[in-house]
Amino acid sequence: MKKFLSFLFFILSFGLNDRGAGETTSTTMTEAIPTAVSAALLEIEEGDVIRPLVAQYPFPGPGLVHSTPIVSKLTSEADDSLANQALDSGTYTGSPSNATVGVHGSTVFLKEIAVLGTVDDLMAVAGQLIGQSVVTKRDSDLAALFTSITAIEGDANEDIVPADLFSAYNKLRIQLAPLPYYLVMHPGHIWSGVGLVNMFANVADANHYTYAAAGGPGSVGEDFMRNGWAGRVFGFDLFTDANIAVTSRAGSGCAFSRNAFKYVPKREFRIDVLFSGPEVGWQVTGTEMWGEAVLKNNFGVEMQFNTSA
């Protein structure tokens, strides 16, 4: 009898272990199993690319328009009876350069219940996003100045070739723009199928620069191949800026000297936090005050080319 009962128990245990026989699984207990929420990842924005490359004129005092006069040069005479020459800041084309300061900022209203209910420190998240948005705004404002430069290389449907860069260098040099020269381009101007990197493909002609036997230096191509990047090309310090606007594949970068543009900061970035009793939440506001303008138009060359094939 005992043997029969143990045999029966053995058979039943197999039967009870079959699927669908009242097992407790993560599915049956879903409602009791918590979901872990990790700290949020914030959307990335392009940073402060252009500001360090342009002339800076801090403007803390009174006034909202920052004016930079440009004095015309004198002409040396070969005569023992010299004529008076006036120091004139009114005849130089584009003088004075005026930048009007404005307020730029973002504001977020954080409901207290959202702050209490969120895993993340929502105040810190808001602050970081506000800060990022202000930096992006500044970079975009400076990038937009590229299109107001009157010297233009390329066109809306043109691919960049080495001669365009040499021409830009030539224009800056003729205008006596002081070194170094910067080249700020959209990432597509550099790495796309029609970008700068294609000039260093293994093709032996004058539009490609690969190795000494082809007539050009190979180390820049090696930098692109090794690092995906070269800090200096064709005499320009190269920078990439995703804040450059692209319209129908075309974007406008710029080759320029420092004094082509000016950035006029009036008040640095500040966060203000105010609690609103009736709204039961915090108004978090980040603001900064600055102005930007073209300083010397002939120290820049707009580079308008395709950013993709």
Add this chain to the structure above:
Amino acid sequence: MEKDQEKEKPLGKSEKQELEALRAENVKLRAQQEAEAKRAGSHYEELERIKNKANAAQLKIEYKDSDDHKNITLYHKNGLYIGKPVGPLHPSNAEQAFHAFRRLGILLSLTRPTALEISEYKKSAEYKLARSQFDAMRADRKKSRKGSEIERLTRLIAQASGVPENQLNNIKGPNEVVATNQAVGV
């Protein structure tokens, strides 16, 4: 033939009744299905109405940009780059850009030129001249400075043999190749 005749045989009374019953059931099931769909639809609509009515503001975090000015985009109204945008710029920078381009004979405007205006301008002598100069410049920049060794040799062979250059290197495309017996003169 016999099988076809069997198929054309008229339905018996019981078969007719069965067919009618099936048709009636089909209509009933369709009606049931439509009613279910309507109920599901109204159920969904009710959920939406509840959400809208509830207006759960604690789930929303308002965000607003604040600038004390509005940036302006200007457009080229003439010249090689007609229709090209300038900006968006601070209003004072827009004025300075306007003057800078005006000195070069380029008019900027708040109004974007229409496709018709652009196409009309492109027929003008002024634009055609600027465009032809630009295209010539681009063609010159894009061509290889070194030139091709094959082209040089072809030129020399053509001069020595008296055969025109286009016949020396006249390689036909795949759609131009014909069979030997179809070739001219064979």
